[in-house]
Amino acid sequence: xxxxxxxxxxxxxxxxxxxxxxxxxxxxxxxxxxxxxxxxxxxxxxxxxxxxxxxxxxxxxxxxxxxxxxxxxxxxxxxxxxxxxxxxxxxxxxxxxxxxxxxxxxxxxxxxxxxxxxxxxxxxxxxxxxxxxxxxxxxxxxxxxxxxxxxxxxxxxxxxxxxxxxxxxxxxxxxxxxxxxxxxxxxxxxxxxxxxxxxxxxxxxxxxxxxxxxxxxxxxxxxxxxxxxxxxxxxxxxxxxxxxxxxxxxxxxxxxxxxxxxxxxxxxxxxxxxxxxxxxxxxxxxxxxxxxxxxxxxxxxxxxxxxxxxxxxxxxxxxxxxxxxxxxxxxxxxxxxxxxxxxxxxxxxxxxxxxxxxxxxxxxxxxxxxxxxxxxxxxxxxxxxxxxxxxxxxxxxxxxxxxxxxxxxxxxxxxxxxxxxxxxxxxxxxxxxxxxxxxxxxxxxxxxxxxxxxxxxxxxxxxxxxxxxxxxxxxxxxxxxxxxxxxxxxxxxxxxxxxxxxxxxxxxxxxxxxxxxxxxxxxxxxxxxxxxxxxxxxxxxxxxxxxxxxxxxxxxxxxxxxxxxxxxxxxxxxxxxxxxxxxxxxxxxxxx
Numbered sequence: 001x002x003x004x005x006x007x008x009x010x011x012x013x014x015x016x017x018x019x020x021x022x023x024x025x026x027x028x029x030x031x032x033x034x035x036x037x038x039x040x041x042x043x044x045x046x047x048x049x050x051x052x053x054x055x056x057x058x059x060x061x062x063x064x065x066x067x068x069x070x071x072x073x074x075x076x077x078x079x080x081x082x083x084x085x086x087x088x089x090x091x092x093x094x095x096x097x098x099x100x101x102x103x104x105x106x107x108x109x110x111x112x113x114x115x116x117x118x119x120x121x122x123x124x125x126x127x128x129x130x131x132x133x134x135x136x137x138x139x140x141x142x143x144x145x146x147x148x149x150x151x152x153x154x155x156x157x158x159x160x161x162x163x164x165x166x167x168x169x170x171x172x173x174x175x176x177x178x179x180x181x182x183x184x185x186x187x188x189x190x191x192x193x194x195x196x197x198x199x200x201x202x203x204x205x206x207x208x209x210x211x212x213x214x215x216x217x218x219x220x221x222x223x224x225x226x227x228x229x230x231x232x233x234x235x236x237x238x239x240x241x242x243x244x245x246x247x248x249x250x251x252x253x254x255x256x257x258x259x260x261x262x263x264x265x266x267x268x269x270x271x272x273x274x275x276x277x278x279x280x281x282x283x284x285x286x287x288x289x290x291x292x293x294x295x296x297x298x299x300x301x302x303x304x305x306x307x308x309x310x311x312x313x314x315x316x317x318x319x320x321x322x323x324x325x326x327x328x329x330x331x332x333x334x335x336x337x338x339x340x341x342x343x344x345x346x347x348x349x350x351x352x353x354x355x356x357x358x359x360x361x362x363x364x365x366x367x368x369x370x371x372x373x374x375x376x377x378x379x380x381x382x383x384x385x386x387x388x389x390x391x392x393x394x395x396x397x398x399x400x401x402x403x404x405x406x407x408x409x410x411x412x413x414x415x416x417x418x419x420x421x422x423x424x425x426x427x428x429x430x431x432x433x434x435x436x437x438x439x440x441x442x443x444x445x446x447x448x449x450x451x452x453x454x455x456x457x458x459x460x461x462x463x464x465x466x467x468x469x470x471x472x473x474x475x476x477x478x479x480x481x482x483x484x485x486x487x488x489x490x491x492x493x494x495x496x497x498x499x500x501x502x503x504x505x506x507x508x509x510x511x512x513x514x515x516x517x518x519x520x521x522x523x524x525x526x527x528x529x530x531x532x533x534x535x536x537x538x539x540x541x542x543x544x545x546x547x548x549x550x551x552x553x554x555x556x557x558x559x560x561x562x563x564x565x566x567x568x569x570x571x572x573x574x575x576x577x578x579x580x581x582x583x584x585x586x587x588x589x590x591x592x
Contacts, residue, residue, distance in 0.1 A: 025367050082432050088107040091107065093591070096192065099446065126416065133189050136188040143183070151331050159216075175344035185437070185441040193226070202480065203380060207471065208469075241323065248325070265319075269316070272367075280297050280309050310346050319362065320360045346362075381419055383480055399418050447540070461500050465493040498581045520576060528563065
């Protein structure tokens with residue numbers, strides 16, 4: 001058994017157990033900083049996260065700190081998987097970043113049955129243009145993000161060519177997208193779009209603060225990722241390959257016939273299309289009796305290799321020689337003088353000499369139509385939308401749709417629909433936890449925070465959680481497995497962030513008076529710890545907490561009183577926001 005993460009516990013000041021007076025002292029609350037910033041918050045949270053059995057509403061020993069994702073699941077359920085929540089909760093947490101107040105009611109209003117409402121919600125979210133998003137649009141417009149509506153060429157001229165002018169910060173487009181991404185996730189009603197944008201940015205990962213990526217980051221986000229993520233995968237592949245951000249990030253800008261650079265071609269195979277799961281290893285091409293090259297991988301009925309080898313990467317590298325960024329406009333251009341013009345072999349296919357730019361497009365065609373690509377892309381989408389290890393049945397169903405509609409302009413939309421309407425989507429819960437971005441946004445949404453992305457301190461505080469947007473340096477993107485985000489340090493950073501949101505943004509004067517607040521308007525008729533905890537768990541999660549989490553939070557709210565007795569108004573005032581913080585830190589709130 002692990003030792004507790006914190007040994008020293010700072011207790012809150014004792015709460016007066018007499019009825020609240022009407023004097024001046026009645027309005028004085030707990031020393032909030034001393035209580036939350038101290039390890040008492042961590043200790044109280046640990047009691048919620050690690051209780052392994054439902055306990056009576058009474059004092060109980062503090063369990064050890066959580067160290068693994070498995071322990072997180074066990075905390076909520078006594079050792080087994082957590083109970084399946086209502087379908088609305090599943091949909092709003094996995095197709096979006098968690099419900100805002102009123103979202104669950106809006107979900108149910110779509111139809112008379114939960115199942116029909118779910119299907120209607122899926123169709124609604126898959127047709128974002130029909131969703132009124134004026135509230136989110138107004139939030140973005142108020143921020144005056146001046147780079148958002150500029151074309152690629154205008155971005156290039158303003159932030160690359162004229163970067164030395166004081167008004168043109170080379171990194172402004174990156175900063176604007178970073179802030180607006182938060183605003184969209186918090187305020188947009190087009191929640192599935194924001195989830196998919198996050199997914200595809202990780203799939204086609206580029207380090208956005210790169211010297212060459214940052215000036216055109218608006219183009220990469222708007223035109224390349226968002227412009228294609230419900231469209232055709234083949235078109236998306238080419239848009240990515242020809243974007244300034246990717247051409248510079250993976251060095252294809254310097255890939256030439258006389259000096260080949262395989263960085264882009266290798267990641268195209270390993271991360272963007274076929275995936276490492278379809279890599280056969282270092283195997284030579286065999287030479288046939290007629291001098292032709294024979295691929296060593298097993299073949300399908302058409303003779304197509306089912307796996308790729310390093311020779312395929314080398315061949316593709318030469319196919320993409322001469323793919324460049326026009327230094328005057330930022331647009332893609334093909335430089336025939338830098339192209340390797342001779343015959344190549346990729347995935348068992350001979351690519352003729354003297355084709356020019358068509359060489360690279362032929363490679364993209366081969367990859368986009370490959371069954372291995374269909375399974376790999378479908379598996380990653382299933383992992384994002386269902387669980388870390390989705391059943392092969394739903395992966396294959398999505399891959400079949402991917403291949404049947406390989407030329408359709410809405411190919412990816414149809415793949416996503418297949419995954420969302422699958423039985424596996426409806427019946428899976430607790431296999432994933434929210435990553436830092438998802439977690440923080442869900443807190444802001446659940447609390448109806450008056451959030452503005454320009455608030456001082458938020459970006460710095462958020463980045464310490466380990467997932468600063470668009471800043472993952474390796475090309476594989478932020479990990480999307482539960483284990484990567486459920487160890488001690490990621491959980492500690494969640495405690496710190498909730499601490500900061502609850503404490504520093506709960507009212508305040510001076511430098512805090514104009515920053516967003518989490519809104520906690522408590523119904524005055526709810527006075528017992530049981531009623532208070534049940535109300536707020538339903539309000540924030542859309543469901544009641546399981547007993548293994550609920551009991552500890554009720555004990556915290558009661559603070560020695562009977563959980564069924566009315567609390568003094570002062571005790572409710574003093575402890576309410578910290579009790580809400582414990583709900584935010586509960587396993588149930590962190591599942592997706």
